[in-house]
Amino acid sequence: MGDPLTDERELKEAFDRYVVPEIEVLYRVARSITRNATDAEDLVQDTMLRAFRAIGRFDGRHPRAWLLTIMRNAQINRVRRKRPELMRDPDATMDRVASEDKDDASPEAQVLDRGYEAAIESALDALPAKFRTVVELVDVQALSYQEAADILGVPTGTIMSRLHRARTRIRKHLEQHGGYVNGRPA
């Protein structure tokens, strides 16, 4: 162990190297799992604070996976505080909370949502929360299967099967409600 001042500088360096570059990804993931801008920001702050406290013990390997796991635990804690009765299945709880706390579409998004994009939007809204979250993480936020598995605390096989079922549903929805042949504009 070095003297405290050196340690403090080392901690700051580690934080800048491992945590700061991931802030944007963390925020996007937080948006996907909270469905709410304010909650997402709080969740990332909470995650950063926990990461800062733990950074001295972090071995430097796979910082994103490490941070996503911290975020998952932070989120479970927040949900537990908010709705203790829902804690039996943390994964289901995250999904349920995600589907309840929904942002209203911004006016700008409403203007842009036309045609195919609007049909995609309504297909996404029609998905069960469990599927929707996986689609948001992998397709909207471009996380890998492994990263999505880390944040949801499920095996990658579960991510794959949920994704597959979600996409099949989106496609069917486009055909049935959007008038898209074969899931695409006729």
Next chain:
Amino acid sequence: MIRRPWYRSKTSPASCREVGRVLQHYLDSEMDPEWAARVTEHLEACKDCGLEEETYREIKSSLARRQPSATDDAVARLREFGRSLTDD
């Protein structure tokens, strides 16, 4: 990341069935690159599978364009928060 089954040679062309089974992995770039190249070849030659791929690619890229608004401000505030954690 998935690999092609051991009993299929890496250089033999992919079949429609195989492509159907791995299409989602292919779209998500979660595939052994050599095998992905065989799938690409198949998709270029087979109309049905090619159409299937296009359908899902369209959905995926449309989803990728959906980003929440006001992300930049929030990220800037979070960076500031990060500085406040380490600056004292």
